[in-house]
Amino acid sequence: MSDSAFRIRLMEGKDIPSVVSLDRQVFDDPWPESAYVQEIYFNPSAHYYVLELLDPARTRAWYGHRRGRSARLLGFVGVRVEGTRGHISTLAVRSEWRGERLGEVLLLTSVDQAIRDGAHVVGLEVRVSNHVAQALYAKYDFEARSRLQRYYANGEDALYMQVQVRADPGTHQRIATQLSALLEELEIDKSATP
Ligand SMILES: CC(C)(COP(=O)(O)OP(=O)(O)OC[C@H]1O[C@@H](n2cnc3c(N)ncnc32)[C@H](O)[C@@H]1OP(=O)(O)O)[C@@H](O)C(=O)NCCC(=O)NCCS
Incomplete structure (x- = not known):
């Protein structure tokens, strides 16, 4: 069992109902379930991640005092890379969990993935x-x-x-370092992620 408060891992089929529900809460023009099915099962250039609360009892005490902080799925992000162009297709954090740098860590996760897939630029x-x-x-x-x-x-x-993201050879190292530092600071387990 992980000692981490949160985990970032690849989105799976079992996540889609929760993702679609959060998508509907967050966006005026949410995606249908079929869009997520297409992306995670049939689009080899796409990577979708979820951020989940591992165990509310294990999160730092001050997280638990906030109202409504019981849902397991806290956020998600998607990125596609075609050639040298990365595109962040979606990013969301559950409203009760905003302002904790979770959006930041999801953004960095997607940019890091795009660079590893060969992106020279990332857009949205x-x-x-x-x-x-x-x-x-x-x-x-x-x-x-x-x-x-x-x-x-x-x-x-x-x-x-x-x-x-490929302006200089140090860019990926800088993003990877920022991501590692945030993962550590926020007690986020990303070890199951390739
Ligand atoms: C955008 C979103 C993902 C940010 O997530 P979050 O977890 O609240 O953001 P973080 O706590 O990681 O904040 C990181 C940075 O975002 C900006 N930010 C976050 N909240 C902000 C606010 N209320 N006002 C201004 N800037 C803000 C700041 O630059 C902040 O860095 P700083 O704290 O050093 O100033 C979240 O607000 C969200 O899900 N919004 C609805 C969906 C959405 O708009 N998605 C993007 C579609 S393009």
Whole structure:
């Protein structure tokens, strides 16, 4: 049994109902179950991860005092790599668990995976109104490269944000080091992840 508070591991079929439920809570335009089935079973260029609470009793005492913090699935992230381009397709943290750097560790997990799959750049779309997510991406050097008009179903524009991850040979080492430090600090087990 792990001593960690949380675990990051690859998304499996058994996770899909919880992932779809969280997706519906978080996004205005959630994905159907079939989209996750397609991604995790049939898309060899995709990697989806879940962040789960291993055992509420083992988390640090202050986590447990927050209301509603009992769900096991706390967040997820997906990344696809085609050629030298990585694309983060989704990222979410359960609302009661935000502000604990869990979004950060999921983002770094996906960027680290993209680099290991050969990405030279990693990009994503984000709502122009989503300043929280934009701040997270900017913290890791993502820059807005273009504005996609009426990208979302409600007519909102997207920003396409991108980070160069092969600008110098030290970039992957720096991201891997940041990820390791966060995993250790937050007591997250990622050992089951390739
Ligand atoms: C975006 C999201 C994943 C961030 O997750 P989180 O676990 O709350 O974020 P973290 O605690 O890891 O915060 C990391 C950074 O994000 C930014 N951030 C987080 N919360 C913020 C807030 N309330 N206001 C401004 N910036 C914020 C900051 O840059 C922060 O770093 P800092 O603390 O050093 O300033 C989460 O808010 C979420 O799931 N939102 C809904 C879904 C979504 O918008 N997904 C992205 C779609 S493109």
